[in-house]
Structure formats: structure tokens, C-alpha cells
Amino acid sequence: MLDAYAATGMPIYYPHWSHGKRFVQHEMQYRKGMSGLAYEIVINSSPCISYVMEGNTIAMQTLVIAHAAFGHNHFFRNNYTFRDFTDPAGILDYLVFARNFIASCEDRHGVAAVENVLDAAHALMGQGVNSSPRRRRPDLKTEEARLRERRIHAEKIHNELRRTLPRGAAAPAKAPDETLVRKLLELPQENVLYFLEKNAPKLPSWQRELLRIVRLMAQYFYPQRLTKVMNEGTATFVHYTILNKLHERGQISDGAFLEFLTAHTNVIMQPAFDSGHYGGLNPYALGFAMMRDLERACLAPDEEDRIWLPDIAGSGDLMGALCDIWANFRDESFVLQYLSPKVMRDFRLFNLLDDPGEPTLLVEAIHNERGYRRIRSALARSYDLGHADPQIEVATVDLAGDRRLIIHHKVQDGGLLAEKEARSVLRHIATLWGYDVRLQEVDASGRVLKEHNASPSQ
Amino acid sequence: MQLIDKRVNPAGKSLPNRQRFLRRARSIVRKAVRHASVERGIRELDGGGVVVVPASGIEEPHFHRGQAGRAQHVLPGNKEFLEGDRLPRPTGGASAGGSLAGQGEGEDQFSIVLSASEFLDFFLEDLELPRLERRKLAAMKADGVRRAGYSSTGSPANLAVLRTMRNALARRTALNRPRSSEIIELEAALDAAQARGDEQACAAMRLQLEGLRARRGAIPYIDPIDIRFRRFEVNPRPVAQAVMFCLMDVSGSMTEHMKDIAKRFFMLLYVFLNRRYEQVDVVFIRHTDEAKEVDEETFFHSRETGGTRVSTALAEMARIAAERYPLDSWNIYAAQASDGDNERGDNMQAVTLLRDAILPICQYFAYIEVGEPDHEPAMSSVWKIYENLGEVGPAMRRVSTRQEIFPVFRDLFRAHNADATS
Numbered sequence: 036m037l038d039a040y041a042a043t044g045m046p047i048y049y050p051h052w053s054h055g056k057r058f059v060q061h062e063m064q065y066r067k068g069m070s071g072l073a074y075e076i077v078i079n080s081s082p083c084i085s086y087v088m089e090g091n092t093i094a095m096q097t098l099v100i101a102h103a104a105f106g107h108n109h110f111f112r113n114n115y116t117f118r119d120f121t122d123p124a125g126i127l128d129y130l131v132f133a134r135n136f137i138a139s140c141e142d143r144h145g146v147a148a149v150e151n152v153l154d155a156a157h158a159l160m161g162q163g164v165n166s167s168p169r170r171r172r173p174d175l176k177t178e179e180a181r182l183r184e185r186r187i188h189a190e191k192i193h194n195e196l197r198r199t200l201p202r203g204a205a206a207p208a209k210a211p212d213e214t215l216v217r218k219l220l221e222l223p224q225e226n227v228l229y230f231l232e233k234n235a236p237k238l239p240s241w242q243r244e245l246l247r248i249v250r251l252m253a254q255y256f257y258p259q260r261l262t263k264v265m266n267e268g269t270a271t272f273v274h275y276t277i278l279n280k281l282h283e284r285g286q287i288s289d290g291a292f293l294e295f296l297t298a299h300t301n302v303i304m305q306p307a308f309d310s311g312h313y314g315g316l317n318p319y320a321l322g323f324a325m326m327r328d329l330e331r332a333c334l335a336p337d338e339e340d341r342i343w344l345p346d347i348a349g350s351g352d353l354m355g356a357l358c359d360i361w362a363n364f365r366d367e368s369f370v371l372q373y374l375s376p377k378v379m380r381d382f383r384l385f386n387l388l389d390d391p392g393e394p395t396l397l398v399e400a401i402h403n404e405r406g407y408r409r410i411r412s413a414l415a416r417s418y419d420l421g422h423a424d425p426q427i428e429v430a431t432v433d434l435a436g437d438r439r440l441i442i443h444h445k446v447q448d449g450g451l452l453a454e455k456e457a458r459s460v461l462r463h464i465a466t467l468w469g470y471d472v473r474l475q476e477v478d479a480s481g482r483v484l485k486e487h488n489a490s491p492s493q
Numbered sequence: 494m495q496l497i498d499k500r501v502n503p504a505g506k507s508l509p510n511r512q513r514f515l516r517r518a519r520s521i522v523r524k525a526v527r528h529a530s531v532e533r534g535i536r537e538l539d540g541g542g543v544v545v546v547p548a549s550g551i552e553e554p555h556f557h558r559g560q561a562g563r564a565q566h567v568l569p570g571n572k573e574f575l576e577g578d579r580l581p582r583p584t585g586g587a588s589a590g591g592s593l594a595g596q597g598e599g600e601d602q603f604s605i606v607l608s609a610s611e612f613l614d615f616f617l618e619d620l621e622l623p624r625l626e627r628r629k630l631a632a633m634k635a636d637g638v639r640r641a642g643y644s645s646t647g648s649p650a651n652l653a654v655l656r657t658m659r660n661a662l663a664r665r666t667a668l669n670r671p672r673s674s675e676i677i678e679l680e681a682a683l684d685a686a687q688a689r690g691d692e693q694a695c696a697a698m699r700l701q702l703e704g705l706r707a708r709r710g711a712i713p714y715i716d717p718i719d720i721r722f723r724r725f726e727v728n729p730r731p732v733a734q735a736v737m738f739c740l741m742d743v744s745g746s747m748t749e750h751m752k753d754i755a756k757r758f759f760m761l762l763y764v765f766l767n768r769r770y771e772q773v774d775v776v777f778i779r780h781t782d783e784a785k786e787v788d789e790e791t792f793f794h795s796r797e798t799g800g801t802r803v804s805t806a807l808a809e810m811a812r813i814a815a816e817r818y819p820l821d822s823w824n825i826y827a828a829q830a831s832d833g834d835n836e837r838g839d840n841m842q843a844v845t846l847l848r849d850a851i852l853p854i855c856q857y858f859a860y861i862e863v864g865e866p867d868h869e870p871a872m873s874s875v876w877k878i879y880e881n882l883g884e885v886g887p888a889m890r891r892v893s894t895r896q897e898i899f900p901v902f903r904d905l906f907r908a909h910n911a912d913a914t915s
Contacts, residue, residue, distance in 0.1 A: 050509045050513060052516070052551075054514075056518075056553075059605050062606060146513075157553060158553065305570075306570070316569060384569055385571040387580075388565055389563070389565070389582075395579040395581055395582060396579065396580045396582055398577065399576070401574055401575060401576050402571065406576060413565045413567050424556075424557075425557060425558055448562040448564060449562030451558065451559055452556055452557065456552075456554040459552075
């Protein structure tokens with residue numbers, strides 16, 4: 036279980052030291068008894084793979100199967116972000132391809148060289164995602180064939196004689212047309228990994244392929260970040276419903292049901308903000324509470340629900356409503372649309388404004404009539420990755436000059452990048468790009484707040 | 494839904510990743526191991542275990558915001574706040590502070606569980622057995638005998654019957670030696686012919702029989718050229734065992750602190766030798782003005798009074814080595830710990846013993862002079878006489894604190910080609 040856990044849950048994954056590091060960390064925590072092992076690992080593949088642990092009791096196995104194999108699996112199959120971004124049928128094949136490709140690169144170019152590129156690419160994983168759905172669904176199954184074809188073609192058209200042809204007189208150098216350059220390079224580009232893969236002047240093709248592998252993996256995991264609350268909420272709601280049904284029908288004993296309830300309650304515990312255990316809003320707790328609230332509004336609505344959740348209040352068709360929500364929302368939109376005052380009251384949510392200019396924090400809204408909407412939109416915004424992650428984009432390239440790559444960080448609300456790590460990442464970018472790189476932190480008015488530079492290491 | 498039992502799936506899939514990680518973190522882990530070894534008892538060195546590694550060298554950087562700037566937080570568990578309340582900014586650390594400060598910087602360090610052999614690998618990295626080439630390599634070998642095919646000469650005890658018979662059979666077949674069954678058949682046919690009274694046939698058969706008998710007589714059943722003997726040859730085999738002599742002065746002037754240092758050094762040496770030999774014997778010899786072989790417990794913990802005569806310990810060691818550890822099957826290592834005192838009249842004898850009896854049989858002889866941490870080391874008498882031996886003399890170091898032991902040990906056993914990586 037630890038093994039699978041360390042490689043982001045994937046049964047097949049290319050070897051990299053960071054996975055070893057994660058393994059060592061998990062192993063240590065496990066040995067210290069700090070964390071139990073995950074009860075389950077579920078993989079968004081087709082057919083869906085769900086691991087259950089040998090040591091679990093039978094009640095736990097029931098819970099895990101209901102949670103992962105039914106709940107998560109349903110969500111993976113039906114939610115639009117997963118349908119748009121991932122190709123579950125091809126992922127395992129692609130992982131095998133990636134592992135073999137990386138192994139062959141290690142044979143050909145040495146472990147250290149491959150590791151350098153992978154380190155750099157991993158540092159940019161957060162900037163390796165197309166956040167709008169792709170134009171076409173890349174067929175992961177044909178990846179290997181595509182690569183082979185490309186190589187064969189390159190070998191076919193290679194002609195040693197051509198290199199001996201005399202060059203014509205050099206064309207007079209002229210500054211490249213800025214708009215044309217931007218169009219050709221598809222600038223500005225928020226997917227830094229994609230940009231480097233396509234345009235970095237010095238990268239050999241195998242390194243481009245490595246970048247592509249890392250980029251596709253980042254893309255594959257992107258929907259899970261978009262739907263943390265919904266995904267876990269759905270799975271928790273599904274296992275809760277199934278286990279209750281089983282118990283009602285007498286198919287599991289009272290003892291097993293109590294065991295399930297203990298585990299279930301642990302999972303959906305939400306410590307208060309001032310408790311020592313607080314580590315942010317628990318996605319299981321919030322998601323489950325919202326799903327249960329929708330169930331209540333659907334079957335036994337009160338006046339408030341008719342105002343706040345008009346489209347489902349009292350409709351009576353719980354499964355219809357839920358399936359629609361599961362398919363068509365992600366965390367941000369889900370919270371914005373369906374976080375009801377009742378849940379906010381139950382969680383006793385409040386909104387705190389942290390303004391660095393002020394000496395104190397301001398309680399902006401609490402769970403009352405005036406505060407519901409503000410809390411709801413603030414919470415929804417916190418699940419918006421576009422807001423939560425720093426906005427990095429490739430702005431331009433100085434093609435006429437020294438080929439310096441200019442990257443912008445669009446500063447929101449005055450939050451600058453953590454400097455030390457930003458410099459490390461920038462060095463990685465410089466390594467891939469092959470020339471100098473400059474990172475500018477730009478605010479909304481276009482003013483440059485801060486600049487970092489990096490040169491490729493030799 | 495399909496349930497698949499994959500419990501036979503082998504564990505340890507992450508092993509390559511773990512090795513990659515350890516290689517990556519090599520220098521950091523090495524440092525941590527050295528650090529850990531100062532703190533833990535040397536007895537525990539063999540056990541591997543947990544070392545704490547700072548996360549700084551092995552971070553995976555990514556872009557994230559340092560300070561969040563103007564930010565909004567939605568938090569659960571409001572008990573008393575009303576809209577418009579102002580709260581003091583938490584000063585980091587406990588409760589809400591950590592969460593309000595944003596993502597947190599992640600842990601500063603984490604622990605790695607190393608197996609015993611991984612731990613020792615890091616611990617003893619780039620150390621090697623000293624001066625083996627000078628102490629002639631032959632001492633590392635012992636003669637063994639092993640089978641080496643067959644030869645045509647040898648002692649009857651080594652006769653290889655099977656091989657001999659096989660050669661004989663091949664020769665008999667090649668030379669077409671008549672079988673006894675052929676002769677018997679022919680004799681029977683001759684008898685029958687005689688009974689019939691067929692003289693002509695009888696004459697022909699008699700002739701044929703005579704030929705066969707002559708041929709059989711000429712080609713022996715086993716010829717000397719068939720005979721083979723099992724052949725043995727002598728081959729040198731490295732000696733896989735070592736004995737380590739621990740000599741210590743236990744007179745009144747040795748304090749517990751000094752003994753502790755000496756003990757740590759002995760244990761380091763033991764661990765080190767244990768890695769390189771299949772079997773390591775340890776002999777403890779303590780001395781005041783007379784020397785005695787004792788067990789480990791007495792060696793380190795009982796105290797004696799009396800003068801100090803180093804030569805007695807050396808003589809005892811020479812006696813035990815001669816008695817129990819013949820040079821051709823044992824590698825001999827010795828480490829002597831002392832505070833440097835010796836009776837004036839004993840010095841000459843000690844030097845002579847060391848030079849003539851001890852050093853020639855030892856692979857290595859280390860002399861550790863222990864002192865109190867706050868005392869300036871003076872030129873002790875033992876140090877002086879050992880130093881006079883010059884190049885052939887023992888390896889000598891002074892140690893006065895626990896922290897110095899490992900550096901001194903490394904210094905003594907540093908690999909000859911070790912670079913400046915440590």
C-alpha cells in the first residue's frame with residue numbers, strides 16, 4: 036500500500052527520487068503511528084482500479100468498496116472535468132509507455148541526465164496544465180506509435196549529403212515581426228511546460244518527450260485538484276447511503292454498522308479553526324454535509340431552501356438532481372451554487388479579511404443573513420485554482436537579441452512569489468530553455484513589482 | 494464488479510525509488526549519520542535505525558506565493574465573532590496561526606529509517622583496511638587444496654577408478670578386443686561341430702579361436718596408459734577471520750571518562766572489522782603492573798590499583814597470539830588505549846617487545862592516548878617511546894572528547910585514495 040501511495044497511487048510509474056522521498060516520509064509517519072494508511076487507493080482508469088488493504092476488517096472493506104469503487108468511480112466517469120481532461124482507457128498503457136521510454140532514455144543518456152530534465156519538469160508541473168478543455172482528446176493509446184513514426188520519418192528524410200550543400204548568401208538580419216512571433220509561439224502561454232516542449236531551442240527530442248510525459252501526467256491529475264470537495268463528498272455520500280441501505284435490509288450486522296459509523300465519523304470530522312487539529316476545511320466533511328443538505332432540500336425542503344436552492348427544493352427526484360450536479364460542476368461552481376445557509380450555520384463559517392496594511396484581521400462576514408452570500412462567494416473563490424495558484428505565463432521571447440525568455444507572474448492582491456523557491460524553479464526553466472530567463476512580477480496595472488533572473492548552469 | 498486478489502504482489506516496488514532518493518540525498522544522509530553516531534552508543538551502531546535529515550537539500554521547488562497579500566479566509570467554528578470584529582494577527586505557530594499564514598512552508602526536516610547495512614555503509618564509507626600492502630599480503634592468505642582435474646601420475650590413493658575404466662573401455666573398443674562372449678560362442682560352435690564330426694569346419698573354427706585368444710592376450714583389459722589419478726592443487730585462500738586485541742591501562746590514573754572514550758574507539762574498530770571479516774574475535778587485555786586477559790564486562794568496568802607497566806600487556810598479547818591465533822589463519826589487529834603513563838624502567842622493554850614481537854605479527858596497531866577534555870596534552874612517556882619507532886611504529890592519535898573519536902577513527906582508516914568529499 037505504501038508503495039502505491041508513494042507513486043501518487045499509480046500501479047505503474049516511472050522511477051524518480053521524489054517518489055522515494057515520498058515513500059520514506061510516508062513510511063516514517065506510518066511507523067510512528069502518526070497516520071494510519073489510506074484505507075483505499077482508487078485509480079481513474081477504465082476499468083476503474085481500486086485497491087483495498089488486506090488487513091481491513093470486512094466492514095471496512097465494504098465501506099472502502101462502496102466509497103472508492105462506487106463513489107469515486109461514478110464521479111470519475113461522469114464529471115465533466117474528468118471527461119474533458121482525462122482518458123481513463125489509455126492511462127495504464129500510457130504509464131507503461133512512459134516508464135519504458137524513460138528507462139530507455141536512462142540507458143541511452145545516463146540516469147543523471149534524465150533526472151535533471153525530470154527535476155526541472157516536476158518543478159513546473161503546476162504550470163504544465165491547460166486549464167481550459169483541450170480542443171481534441173489526445174489518444175493516449177497511440178502515443179508510442181506516434182513517437183515511433185516521428186522517429187522513422189526523421190531518419191527517412193535525413194540525408195547526410197544535404198549538410199554539405201553550400202549555403203546561399205546570408206539573408207540580411209532583420210528584427211522579427213513582434214506580432215508574428217507571438218502568433219507563431221502562441222504567446223502569451225500559461226502552460227510553461229508546453230511552451231518549453233514546443234519551443235525551447237536547445238532541447239534534444241528525447242527531452243521534449245520527457246517534458247510531454249510530465250505535462251500529460253500533470254494534466255491527468257488536474258481534475259482531481261479541481262474537484263476535491265465534490266469528489267470526496269460524492270464518495271462519502273455514496274458509501275454512507277449504501278451502508279445505511281445494507282443495514283436497513285439486515286445485510287450487515289449492528290456491530291459492523293457501528294464500526295462503519297466510527298470510521299465514517301472520523302473521516303468527516305471538521306475541527307474548529309482554533310483547535311490544534313485544524314488543517315483547513317476538510318473536503319470530506321464539507322462535501323458530505325453539502326450532499327446531505329441537498330438530499331434534505333430535495334425531499335423535505337423548508338422556506339429557506341425554496342429561496343436558496345430553487346431548482347431542486349422539493350423536487351423529490353434526489354438521484355436525478357445529484358447525478359446532474361455530479362456531472363456538471365466542479366468545486367468552485369458547486370459551492371457557489373449549492374452551499375446553503377444551513378450548512379454555513381452548521382459549520383459556523385465566518386470570513387476573515389487579512390490585509391497586510393492593517394494591524395488586525397477583520398471579520399467580514401459571519402453566518403447570518405447579511406453574511407451568507409459573501410461567505411459563499413469567498414469560499415467558492417478559494418476553490419478557484421486560477422485564484423489560488425499563482426498566475427504564471429510566458430510573456431515574450433527576445434528573439435532578435437539574446438533569446439531571453441520573459442515570464443510574467445500576474446500578481447493578485449499584492450501576493451508575491453516565495454522568492455527562494457521561485458529562483459530555484461527559474462533556474463530549472465533556464466536549464467530547459469538554454470538561455471537566460473527573466474521572471475517579472477507584474478500587477479494589474481502592468482507595473483513590474485519585482486524581477487528575478489536566471490542563467491542556464493553549465 | 495470484479496474482485497481480484499493481488500496479495501501475492503511483491504512488496505518493495507518502491508525500492509528503486511528509495512535507492513534513487515538515497516543516492517540523491519547521499520551527502521546529506523552521510524552527514525546526518527555521522528551526527529547520529531556521535532549521540533548514540535557505539536554498541537547501537539550495528540542496528541541501523543532512524544536518522545533525521547534536513548529537508549533543505551532535497552526540496553522540490555515550485556512556484557507559490559510567499560505572503561498571500563490581501564487575502565480572504567473562510568474558517569469554520571465561529572463561536573463569538575460578529576461582523577466587523579477585529580482580531581489580533583496570530584503570531585504564527587499554534588492553532589489558527591499556521592493556517593492563516595497561508596500554505597505553511599512544509600516540514601523543515603524529516604526522518605529516514607535506514608537498515609543496519611545502509612547505516613554502516615554511510616558510516617564507514619571511504620574507509621578501508623590500512624597498510625595491507627606493507628604488511629605483506631601473504632599474511633591475508635591461507636593455503637587450501639582443491640580438485641584440479643586428472644593426471645596420469647599420482648599416488649594409488651588418488652586413483653580415479655571411473656575415469657580409468659572409461660579410458661580402458663574406449664581403448665578396448667577402439668582396438669577391437671574380442672569379447673569373452675564371442676570366444677564362448679565359438680567354443681560352443683566348435684564342440685557342436687566336433688560332435689557332428691565336421692572336421693573341416695572344426696579346423697577353421699580352431700584357427701579362428703586361436704586368433705581371437707591371441708588378440709585378447711595382446712590387448713590388456715586395463716593398460717597403464719588408461720590409468721588416471723585425481724589431481725589436487727594448492728590455492729591460496731584469503732583468511733576470513735580476524736582477531737582484535739584491545740589493550741587498556743586500567744590503573745588508578747585512568748578515569749571513567751577516559752575508559753568511555755577508549756571503549757568507543759574499540760567498538761568502532763570492532764564494527765569496522767566485522768564488516769570485512771566473516772568472523773572477528775575480540776581479546777581484552779587489561780594491565781596495571783601486570784596484565785590479564787579478561788571478559789568485556791570486567792575490562793570496562795572494574796578498576797584496579799597499582800603501577801603501570803605497558804610491557805606486561807604487550808607480552809601477554811604476544812603470548813596469546815602465539816598460543817591461539819596462528820598467523821597463517823588469523824589477521825591480527827590491535828588497539829591500545831592508555832593515558833600515557835608508564836614506569837620509567839619499563840620503557841625500554843616495552844619498545845623492544847612492540848618492535849620485535851608485536852608489530853611484525855599485526856596487520857595494524859593503533860595507539861590511542863586518551864585525556865581529560867580540559868587538559869592540555871603533555872608529552873607522555875608512552876607517546877614518546879612509540880614515536881621514536883618512527884615509520885614502522887604504531888598509528889598514534891590523541892583523543893580527549895567523545896566528539897573527537899569518530900574524526901580520529903576516520904583519520905586512521907581513511908582510504909588511501911579517498912578524495913576530499915567527506
